[in-house]
Amino acid sequence: MFKPLSVFLGWRYVRSRHGNGFSAFISASSTIGIALGVTVLIVVLSAMNGFERELSQKLLSIVPHVELVSVNEPIKDWRESIKKVQTDSAVMAAAPVIKMTGMLQHGLKLKAVEVRGVDANLEMKVSSIDDYIIAGKWQGLMVTASNENTIVIGSGVAKKLSVKLGDKIQLLLPPPQGAEDIKKIFSAPITRHVEVVGIFKFGGTIDETLVYIPLSLASDVMGYKANETQSIRLKVTDVFAAPKIARQVAHNFDHYVYINNWTGTQGHVFNDIQLVRMVMFIVLVLVIAVASFNIVSTLIMAVNEKQGDIAILKTMGASSKTIMLTFIVQGLVNGVVGSLLGAMCGVYLALNLTGIISAIEQFMGITFLSGDVYFINYLPSVLHASDVYATVITALIMSLLATIYPAWRATKIEPAQVLGQL
Known part of the structure; x- marks a missing residue:
C-alpha cells in the first residue's frame, strides 16, 4: 500500500520510541497533558452552556x-x-x-x-x-x-x-x-x-x-x-x-x-458566566500549550538520537522537506492521540456531568449549589459540537506549532560531520 516516505518514517520512529524509557515517558506525559486539557476545557464550556440555558429558560421565565x-x-x-x-x-x-x-x-x-x-x-x-x-x-x-x-x-x-x-x-x-x-x-x-x-x-x-x-x-x-x-x-x-x-x-x-x-437587573449573571467562560478558556488553552511544548523536548531528543539516520537519508537523496515532515508527523501523533482521547473523555463527562456531580454530592454529603442562594440547585451541562471542534482544533494547532522548530533543526544536520564521527 502506497504511503508517503515522511509518514512511514514518522510512524516507524513513534513505534521505535517505546524502547527508550525516558523518551517514552516525556512523550506519554505530553499526550496525557493534552488529553486532560482538552477534557477539562470541553467540560467547562459545557457547564457554562448549561448555565446560559438555565438563565434563559428558568430565571428569565420569571424575570x-x-x-x-x-x-x-x-x-x-x-x-x-x-x-x-x-x-x-x-x-x-x-x-x-x-x-x-x-x-x-x-x-x-x-x-x-x-x-x-x-x-x-x-x-x-x-x-x-x-x-x-x-x-x-x-x-x-x-x-x-x-x-x-x-x-x-x-x-x-x-x-x-x-x-x-x-x-x-x-x-x-x-x-x-x-x-x-x-x-x-x-x-x-x-x-x-x-x-x-x-x-x-x-x-x-x-x-x-x-x-x-x-x-x-x-x-x-x-x-x-x-x-x-x-x-x-x-x-x-x-x-x-x-x-x-x-x-x-x-x-x-x-x-x-x-x-x-x-440585562439591567440580571445582566450581571450573564456577564459573570461569560467572564468565567473566557478566563477558563484562556487558562485551559495555556494548559494545553504547556503540554504541547513537551513535544518539543521529545522531538529534540529524537533528533539527537536519529542524527545518523538523518545523515544517511540525506546522502540517499532525501530532501529537507521530507526530513522535516518526518519529525512533524512523529510529533503530531502525540497531539492527535491526546486530542482524540481528551475529546472522547470530555464528551462523555459533559453528557453525564449533572449525574456525576449529583452522585458526588450524595456520597460526600455536601451541596455545591444551594437552591436558597442560586436559582438552581444542580450543575447543568449542555454539550455543543462547536465547542468540541474548537477545542480539538486548538490542541492540534498547538501541537503542530510545537513540532516545527525541532523538525527544522533536523534539516540542519550535516551528513559529512555526523557520518565522520560514526
Whole structure:
C-alpha cells in the first residue's frame, strides 16, 4: 500500500520510541497533558452552556424580558397597547403590570417585598410562575365578586412571616405621589388585608422578595382607572436580543416610556458566566500549550538520537522537506492521540456531568449549589459540537506549532560531520 516516505518514517520512529524509557515517558506525559486539557476545557464550556440555558429558560421565565414603564401618566387602554406591541414578530406575548414596594405584616413580623399587580390570565403568557406554585393555585389571583384582596407570595416570604395558605396578612403600600403633592410624602401607608391564595418556590432571592396581587387591587392603590396600567411586560423570542427588541418596540409605542430589559437587573449573571467562560478558556488553552511544548523536548531528543539516520537519508537523496515532515508527523501523533482521547473523555463527562456531580454530592454529603442562594440547585451541562471542534482544533494547532522548530533543526544536520564521527 502506497504511503508517503515522511509518514512511514514518522510512524516507524513513534513505534521505535517505546524502547527508550525516558523518551517514552516525556512523550506519554505530553499526550496525557493534552488529553486532560482538552477534557477539562470541553467540560467547562459545557457547564457554562448549561448555565446560559438555565438563565434563559428558568430565571428569565420569571424575570421580565422587557418592560415599557410609563414616564408620567399611566398607559391608557392597555388592552389596545398590548395588541399593538404584539404585532411585532419578535414579541411573543405581553401583559400589564404595576410594580410597587411595600411591606407585609403578620402579627409582629414585617417583611419588605416587591409587589407586582398582574392580570392572572395574561401573566401566565409572559411568565411561568404557575409552574412553581407549591401550595394553592395561581388562579386564586383572579378577581371574583366575593373577594379581590388576594396575594401569591414566595416561600421565603411565607417562612419569614410564618404564614400558610389561607392566612390573612396585612399589606402596607405607600400612597401614590404626584409631582405637586408634597404632603403625601409624610402620609400614612395604604393598608389592605389580603388572603394568601398561593405560595411559589422558585429558588434564590426571588422567593424572599416577590409577591403578586391582582391588577385591580394595584390600580385601586395607585388611583388608576380600570383600563390604565403603569407598565407593559413583554416576552420576546430571543432573550439575548432583548435590548434591541425593546428599542424597536418602544420606537413604535405611542406613549412616553422608560425602556427596561432583563440585562439591567440580571445582566450581571450573564456577564459573570461569560467572564468565567473566557478566563477558563484562556487558562485551559495555556494548559494545553504547556503540554504541547513537551513535544518539543521529545522531538529534540529524537533528533539527537536519529542524527545518523538523518545523515544517511540525506546522502540517499532525501530532501529537507521530507526530513522535516518526518519529525512533524512523529510529533503530531502525540497531539492527535491526546486530542482524540481528551475529546472522547470530555464528551462523555459533559453528557453525564449533572449525574456525576449529583452522585458526588450524595456520597460526600455536601451541596455545591444551594437552591436558597442560586436559582438552581444542580450543575447543568449542555454539550455543543462547536465547542468540541474548537477545542480539538486548538490542541492540534498547538501541537503542530510545537513540532516545527525541532523538525527544522533536523534539516540542519550535516551528513559529512555526523557520518565522520560514526
